[in-house]
Amino acid sequence: MIELENVAYSYGGAELLSDISLKLQPGSFHFLTGPSGSGKTTLLKLCYAALIPTSGYVRLFDTDVRAMERDDIAMARRRIGVVHQDCQFLNHLSVAENIALPLTVSGRADDSEMDNLNELTGWVGLTARADALPPELSGGERQRAALARAVIMSPDVVLADEPTGNVDWEMSQRLMRLLVELNRMGKTIMIATHDLALIRAAKPHVQARVLRISNRRLQLAGADL
Amino acid sequence: MRLNIDLLRSILWGDAQADRVVPPTGFTAWLTLFSSAAMAFLAVFALALSLATSRLADRWGDELARSSTLRISAPEGQMAAQTDAALRVLETTAGVASARALSNAEQRALLEPWFGPDLPVETLPIPQLIEVIEEGSGFDAAGLRLRLAAEVPGAVLDDHTRWREPLVRAASRLRLLGWVSLVLIGGAMAAMITLAAGAALAANAQVIGVLRLVGARDGYIAQAFVRRFTLRGLMGASIGMVLGTLAVAALPRAEVGGGFLTGLGFQGWHWLWPLLIPLLAALVAFLATRAAARRTLGEMS
Numbered sequence: 339m340i341e342l343e344n345v346a347y348s349y350g351g352a353e354l355l356s357d358i359s360l361k362l363q364p365g366s367f368h369f370l371t372g373p374s375g376s377g378k379t380t381l382l383k384l385c386y387a388a389l390i391p392t393s394g395y396v397r398l399f400d401t402d403v404r405a406m407e408r409d410d411i412a413m414a415r416r417r418i419g420v421v422h423q424d425c426q427f428l429n430h431l432s433v434a435e436n437i438a439l440p441l442t443v444s445g446r447a448d449d450s451e452m453d454n455l456n457e458l459t460g461w462v463g464l465t466a467r468a469d470a471l472p473p474e475l476s477g478g479e480r481q482r483a484a485l486a487r488a489v490i491m492s493p494d495v496v497l498a499d500e501p502t503g504n505v506d507w508e509m510s511q512r513l514m515r516l517l518v519e520l521n522r523m524g525k526t527i528m529i530a531t532h533d534l535a536l537i538r539a540a541k542p543h544v545q546a547r548v549l550r551i552s553n554r555r556l557q558l559a560g561a562d563l
Numbered sequence: 564m565r566l567n568i569d570l571l572r573s574i575l576w577g578d579a580q581a582d583r584v585v586p587p588t589g590f591t592a593w594l595t596l597f598s599s600a601a602m603a604f605l606a607v608f609a610l611a612l613s614l615a616t617s618r619l620a621d622r623w624g625d626e627l628a629r630s631s632t633l634r635i636s637a638p639e640g641q642m643a644a645q646t647d648a649a650l651r652v653l654e655t656t657a658g659v660a661s662a663r664a665l666s667n668a669e670q671r672a673l674l675e676p677w678f679g680p681d682l683p684v685e686t687l688p689i690p691q692l693i694e695v696i697e698e699g700s701g702f703d704a705a706g707l708r709l710r711l712a713a714e715v716p717g718a719v720l721d722d723h724t725r726w727r728e729p730l731v732r733a734a735s736r737l738r739l740l741g742w743v744s745l746v747l748i749g750g751a752m753a754a755m756i757t758l759a760a761g762a763a764l765a766a767n768a769q770v771i772g773v774l775r776l777v778g779a780r781d782g783y784i785a786q787a788f789v790r791r792f793t794l795r796g797l798m799g800a801s802i803g804m805v806l807g808t809l810a811v812a813a814l815p816r817a818e819v820g821g822g823f824l825t826g827l828g829f830q831g832w833h834w835l836w837p838l839l840i841p842l843l844a845a846l847v848a849f850l851a852t853r854a855a856a857r858r859t860l861g862e863m864s
Contacts, residue, residue, distance in 0.1 A: 409780050409781065415775075415776065415778035420776055428770055430586040435583075440777040491778070
């Protein structure tokens with residue numbers, strides 16, 4: 339689905355990532371870890387074409403990102419749900435409208451999808467907050483709203499960047515359960531986090547591979563977790 | 564054609580959903596509206612000026628070229644005889660359609676602006692004027708002068724070229740200035756809308772970022788902005804055009820006073836010309852916003 343081949347990325351001068359190769363298989367579950375500033379966010383951005391690699395190849399659904407037009411990238415993003423650490427919303431629209439935004443912009447906001455929306459809002463526990471505006475939400479509610487928005491198009495892949503960064507342990511466990519549930523429904527998941535406790539807590543529930551960025555390179559972390 | 568209608572429909576009515584994704588703006592909307600209204604108001608005057616000077620140039624160039632004046636200065640006793648002689652010469656000149664001696668009343672009317680009414684023209688040694696109307700390609704002025712010199716020594720032929728040409732030149736220059744003003748007004752409006760649209764796009768960078776993240780195409784994002792500014796341009800320019808046209812219509816009619824400096828305004832079907840201004844303004848707004856949106860979106864990931 340998403341494939342990186344000998345990818346390097348540098349902001350200006352020094353290389354942040356080099357010689358990264360990675361293949362996200364359908365239905366797989368990956369954790370991406372590493373110290374802060376090691377390039378986790380950059381690697382995720384390469385995976386949804388917010389950044390173009392300085393060298394090497396990134397393929398989204400078998401298409402080289404360098405060969406993609408801006409509209410092709412937009413179409414690919416409809417198949418990739420992204421959750422950021424600091425999730426951004428359209429602050430003048432209600433939570434429900436924000437969750438439905440991917441449907442709206444792709445012209446699929448019809449009645450049957452609206453049933454989906456209600457179901458999804460219930461799934462992330464935001465039914466009571468559906469009419470609130472995003473600035474009125476707590477950190478955990480924002481993360482859950484962002485997750486709902488990321489999956490409403492039923493994407494093939496969900497990329498989450500520190501989805502539990504701003505929430506307490508209880509809430510982070512709830513979010514992880516939602517992500518694991520998505521994986522059981524067949525979605526490919528990749529979660530970037532520096533929180534090893536989170537990975538340990540998730541391990542019993544899901545067959546996850548743990549990738550670590552260390553010294554600009556990507557390694558498969560082993561049994562030390 | 565079908566495509567154009569669809570485009571027009573999407574611009575005018577749009578996709579209510581698409582419009583909602585960009586937050587409403589209060590202040591810049593009013594500024595854009597005001598500026599396009601002001602520009603359209605000025606455009607109406609520039610248009611009126613261009614059309615009026617155009618008419619003037621045509622009249623001076625054409626109508627006045629078709630007429631000449633013969634002036635006869637003679638001692639009182641010979642005036643009538645010389646006038647008759649001059650008329651006979653003119654009647655036998657090729658290219659002259661008609662020649663007519665002005666009556667005392669007409670001459671008095673000509674002098675009235677300078678000397679006031681009830682001037683006793685009869686008692687003054689005023690030259691007799693003969694109005695000559697040309698036909699076809701006109702007469703040979705040099706030949707006519709020679710014949711008149713021989714038969715009517717007191718006659719002076721004025722074929723108007725001396726003062727007509729600089730006037731026609733001035734009118735043409737004025738008309739050019741009018742058109743240049745229109746182009747400048749259009750350009751200023753494009754610049755103003757580009758700035759306003761740029762500001763709106765910059766102010767909504769976060770909104771655009773979110774829309775890109777969830778898979779919105781550039782065209783979808785741009786449309787919300789383009790539609791707004793096109794409608795504002797159209798609306799503002801319509802208001803300005805109506806006010807400007809009313810102002811032109813309310814100009815005092817100077818036609819009666821002194822025929823040739825007047826007529827700043829529209830005549831006949833020329834009143835329809837101002838209707839084009841809002842449409843052109845909307846087109847300018849559409850193109851300017853679309854260019855600004857494409858530029859801004861191209862710089863984002």
